[in-house]
Amino acid sequence: MIEVRNARKSYGETVVVDDVSITVPAGGVISLIGANGAGKSTLLSIISRLLPAPAGTVMVEGMDVTTTPGDVLARRLSILRQDNQMTARLTVRDLIAFGRYPHSKGRPTVEDRGHVERVIRYLELEAVAHRFLDELSGGQRQRAFIAMVLCQDTRYILLDEPLNNLDVKHAVAMMKLFRRTADAFGKTIILVLHDINFASCYSDRIVAMRDGRIAFEGPPEEIITPAVIREVYGVEAAIQEIDGKRVALYFR
Amino acid sequence: MKGLVLAAAGVTALAAASLFVGVSDVTVGALLGGMSDEATQVMLVSRIPRTLALLLAGSGMAVSGLILQMLARNRFVEPSTAGTAESAVFGMLMVTLLAPGTPMLGRMLVAGACALAGTALFLGILRRMPLRSPLVVPLVGIMLGAVITASTEFVAYRFDMMQSVRAWETGDFSGVLRGRYELLWIGAALTAVAYAAADRFTVAGLGEDFTTNLGLNHRRVVSLGLVIVSLVTAAVIATCGMIPFLGLVVPNLVSLTRGDNMRRSLPWVALSGAGLVLACDIAGRLVIRPYEIPIGTTMGIVGSAIFLYLLLRKNAHAG
Numbered sequence: 001m002i003e004v005r006n007a008r009k010s011y012g013e014t015v016v017v018d019d020v021s022i023t024v025p026a027g028g029v030i031s032l033i034g035a036n037g038a039g040k041s042t043l044l045s046i047i048s049r050l051l052p053a054p055a056g057t058v059m060v061e062g063m064d065v066t067t068t069p070g071d072v073l074a075r076r077l078s079i080l081r082q083d084n085q086m087t088a089r090l091t092v093r094d095l096i097a098f099g100r101y102p103h104s105k106g107r108p109t110v111e112d113r114g115h116v117e118r119v120i121r122y123l124e125l126e127a128v129a130h131r132f133l134d135e136l137s138g139g140q141r142q143r144a145f146i147a148m149v150l151c152q153d154t155r156y157i158l159l160d161e162p163l164n165n166l167d168v169k170h171a172v173a174m175m176k177l178f179r180r181t182a183d184a185f186g187k188t189i190i191l192v193l194h195d196i197n198f199a200s201c202y203s204d205r206i207v208a209m210r211d212g213r214i215a216f217e218g219p220p221e222e223i224i225t226p227a228v229i230r231e232v233y234g235v236e237a238a239i240q241e242i243d244g245k246r247v248a249l250y251f252r
Numbered sequence: 253m254k255g256l257v258l259a260a261a262g263v264t265a266l267a268a269a270s271l272f273v274g275v276s277d278v279t280v281g282a283l284l285g286g287m288s289d290e291a292t293q294v295m296l297v298s299r300i301p302r303t304l305a306l307l308l309a310g311s312g313m314a315v316s317g318l319i320l321q322m323l324a325r326n327r328f329v330e331p332s333t334a335g336t337a338e339s340a341v342f343g344m345l346m347v348t349l350l351a352p353g354t355p356m357l358g359r360m361l362v363a364g365a366c367a368l369a370g371t372a373l374f375l376g377i378l379r380r381m382p383l384r385s386p387l388v389v390p391l392v393g394i395m396l397g398a399v400i401t402a403s404t405e406f407v408a409y410r411f412d413m414m415q416s417v418r419a420w421e422t423g424d425f426s427g428v429l430r431g432r433y434e435l436l437w438i439g440a441a442l443t444a445v446a447y448a449a450a451d452r453f454t455v456a457g458l459g460e461d462f463t464t465n466l467g468l469n470h471r472r473v474v475s476l477g478l479v480i481v482s483l484v485t486a487a488v489i490a491t492c493g494m495i496p497f498l499g500l501v502v503p504n505l506v507s508l509t510r511g512d513n514m515r516r517s518l519p520w521v522a523l524s525g526a527g528l529v530l531a532c533d534i535a536g537r538l539v540i541r542p543y544e545i546p547i548g549t550t551m552g553i554v555g556s557a558i559f560l561y562l563l564l565r566k567n568a569h570a571g
Contacts, residue, residue, distance in 0.1 A: 050461050074467025081461050087325045087386075088457035088512040098455060102467040106451035106515075132511055152466075 001026050002156065002188070007046050007056030009039075016042045017053070018212035024190065026061075026155070029182045031199035032192045033223075034209035035233050040192045041082065041160050043209070047190075048079035048158050060156060074102035077156040080149045082164055082192075084141075086133055092144045093129045096120060099151030119151045122177060138165035146174065150181070157181075160192045171195075175202045200224045201245045208232045224248055259523045263307070266530040270303040271295065273534050275542045297430045305425055305433040306533050307526045309492055312439035312484040314525020315446055315518060317499020318506075319477045320371075322457035322514065324378060327507075328390035330499030331367075331485045337494045338397040339370025340486045341420045342404045349411055356490060360435050364486035370400060371478050422548035423488075423495040425533055433491050439484040443522060446480050450514035453477060457512060495547060497555020498525055504562050528554070 002024040009017040017039045024030055032040045045051035047058050049065040058065045060077050078099075090098075096119055100112040108116075120129050123143050133141055142165045149157060162178075163171045178189050179202050193199045199206050199220070206223040208216040209232075216228050224246040229237045237250040272278055278299065282291040317330035324334065331337045343366030347359045354362070374393050381392070408417045446453070455463050456473045463470040488495065506520045529547065532554055536545040 048465070050464055069467075070464060070469055071467035074465065079461070079465050084459070084462075086458065087327060088322060088454065089507050090454070090458075090511055090513055094511070094513045095458075098451075098458070098462075098466065101451065101455060149465075 001061060002047060002190075003057075003059045004043075004047060005057045005059075007043065007053045007058065009042055009046060009051065009053050015212050017046060020056070020212070020214055022207065022214055022217070024188065026188050027182065027186050028188060028204035029178055029202055030188070030190045030205045030207060031203040032190065032207050032209065033194075033196055033199050033232065034215075038209040038232075039212040040209050044079065044158050044160050044190065044192055045081070048077060049073065050079060050081070071102055074152070074154075076154055077158065078149045078152040078154040079158040080145055080160060080162065082161040084145055086141075089132045089134055091130055091132055092125055092136070092140075092147075093120065095133060095144055096125075096129075096147045096151050099148040099153075102152060115151055115153060119147045122150070123147045124173075139167060139170055142166060143170065143174070155187060157187055157189045159189070161194060162191060163193065163195065163198065171198065178202065196224065196229070197247050200247065220246055256519055256523070259520065259527070263523050263527045263530065266527055266534065267303050267307060270306060270530055270534055271299045273537050274299065298428075301430045301433050302425050302428045302533075303530075305428045305436055305492060306530050308433075308436035308440050309423075309425075309488045309495065310498065310526035310529030311522035312436065312443055312525075313488055313495055313498045314502040314521045314528075315443050316481040316484045318503035318514070318518065318521045319446060319453055319481050320499065321503055322453045322512070323474050323477045324375065324389060325457060325459060326386055326389040327504060328386065328500065329393055330497075330503075331371075331481060332397065332494060332496055333390040333500070334393040335370040335374040335396040335400060336367045336481060336485050337489060338400040338404070340364065340367040340482070340489045341417060341494070342366050342370075342400055343486070344420050344490060345404055345408055345413060345417060348416060349407070349413065356432075356435060360438075360483075360486050360490040363490055364483040367482035367486050368478055370396070371482055375474065375478070420489050420493050422546055423493040423551065424546035424548060425492050426544050426546070428492055435487045435491050439487045442480045442484050446477075447518050449473075449476060450518050454512065454514045457514075493546075493548060495529060496552050497559060498529065498551060501555050501558040501562065502528060505558065508562075 004020055004022045007017055007020045020043060034040050042051065046053045052066065065073060093116065097108060097116050100108055100115060104112045120126055125143060125147060128136055128140055133144060146162055162174060166174060175198055181187050182189050203220060205218065206220055207214060208223055208228060215232055216223055224239060226237055226239060229235065229248060235250050237248040240247050240249060276294050278291045278294050283295060320329050320331065320334055321327055340363040343363035344359060347354050347362040374396055377392055378389060404417060408414050452468060452473045455466055455468055456470060460470045463473065502525045503521050506517050506524060510517045510520050532550040533547050536547055536550040539545060
């Protein structure tokens with residue numbers, strides 16, 4: 001369980017996360033949606049201790065993220081931010097293997113190597129595993145980063161816009177993989193998503209943010225409604241139900 | 253692994269050549285025959301120390317460049333484009349002026365402390381810079397270095413110390429004798445520490461967020477790296493003076509073929525650094541014999557040529 005209590009963060013005069021309290025129960029896929037600048041990424045960074053919040057507390061399974069030793073937390077929670085610029089030239093396999101660092105401390109065991117190869121297979125990166133990251137396409141690189149985080153094998157996985165740079169085929173495959181990982185291994189996966197239809201079709205819960213606050217929270221059937229989408233994004237959307245999944249049409 | 257053995261063999265061959273190149277004639281025959289005491293003396297007092305100094309300084313500076321590039325996450329930094337070398341020279345000048353009786357080790361430590369402060373200042377400036385274009389980063393370092401050098405030279409000019417400053421700024425191994433290079437072993441020990449911590453530096457090279465996510469304290473990794481880089485640079489400057497371009501071109505060349513997983517690339521960087529310095533020094537001893545060209549000059553020519561190649565080659569990925 002992740003418990004956020006009264007988290008606040010501002011840049012100068014602008015409050016980006018405004019007194020947010022939220023409890024995320026363990027297990028399942030949770031999507032964080034909202035307009036640009038709503039505070040989704042900042043909240044994710046605060047939860048994962050990448051960004052210190054001047055006020056509020058974040059507890060992951062009872063551990064305060066600001067005081068728990070980094071390596072203990074790294075075996076419990078992993079985070080991937082968006083826009084990862086890389087100057088170091090690593091091969092895909094090396095990068096993914098570094099996901100095992102919290103467990104192996106640089107001395108990989110047979111089990112660690114097994115993890116690496118399995119993740120490479122899951123993300124269909126076999127063909128490029130030996131290539132350097134700067135020789136890959138944006139989508140391949142994004143999948144390699146996600147692979148590294150999955151290889152970390154933590155109970156909580158936080159991903160900021162993981163579908164960035166992915167084509168439709170890979171985006172769907174990625175969401176299916178998250179779904180499977182959550183269902184089969186009991187992981188808690190928190191995603192920042194821009195595509196509300198992906199959020200609708202694959203999440204157990206959706207958290208909608210607006211102006212640094214949590215505006216709505218609930219299962220997809222409660223969140224993917226014309227009223228909520230109007231409130232959160234300020235656009236009119238028609239909701240269709242297709243094969244039991246709610247899909248928002250907002251292309252008008 | 254096979255390649256590494258070959259590279260080591262190449263460096264060994266260069267080191268052997270370095271033992272037998274110089275003004276006085278030293279041959280294997282003379283040494284083995286025990287005929288010439290003079291040859292043995294030259295070997296023990298000058299040639300072996302010089303060759304060892306080249307090996308240690310070359311590998312140390314190249315590895316320092318690699319560590320700095322990982323910490324600053326920029327391909328164009330090295331001790332002389334990050335304020336490190338200039339601060340070390342400043343420290344050498346200050347300790348020579350204020351406490352002239354200080355032994356070599358003490359001087360080196362003062363220079364190392366100054367180098368540490370200068371490099372930390374450089375990284376501090378980078379942290380506060382909103383836009384980190386890959387090309388601006390070394391420019392900032394060069395400007396910082398120029399400011400520090402200006403103060404160094406102002407003081408040196410006032411106290412008639414310009415000659416010493418020039419000696420620290422320009423690498424030259426001709427003065428290396430037994431008893432005057434041993435500080436460089438500290439550099440070798442620190443290079444070994446860097447190898448032990450190679451994974452941490454690679455992780456730091458992925459960026460602060462990745463480092464934190466993987467459970468490492470980014471600040472601590474950076475501090476360890478800065479201490480290594482500063483002390484190695486100070487040891488090199490105190491014994492033989494600054495070797496330009498080395499820390500810049502060697503890690504870049506190795507990165508092209510071997511990548512940046514430091515566990516794997518560091519041995520290559522150390523060997524190539526030692527090899528390049530040996531080759532440049534031997535060339536400097538040969539071109540205008542019986543005189544010598546200091547390594548600061550030969551390395552400047554070779555290093556800048558390699559650097560231009562790196563910049564201009566096709567598909568160059570900046571930064």
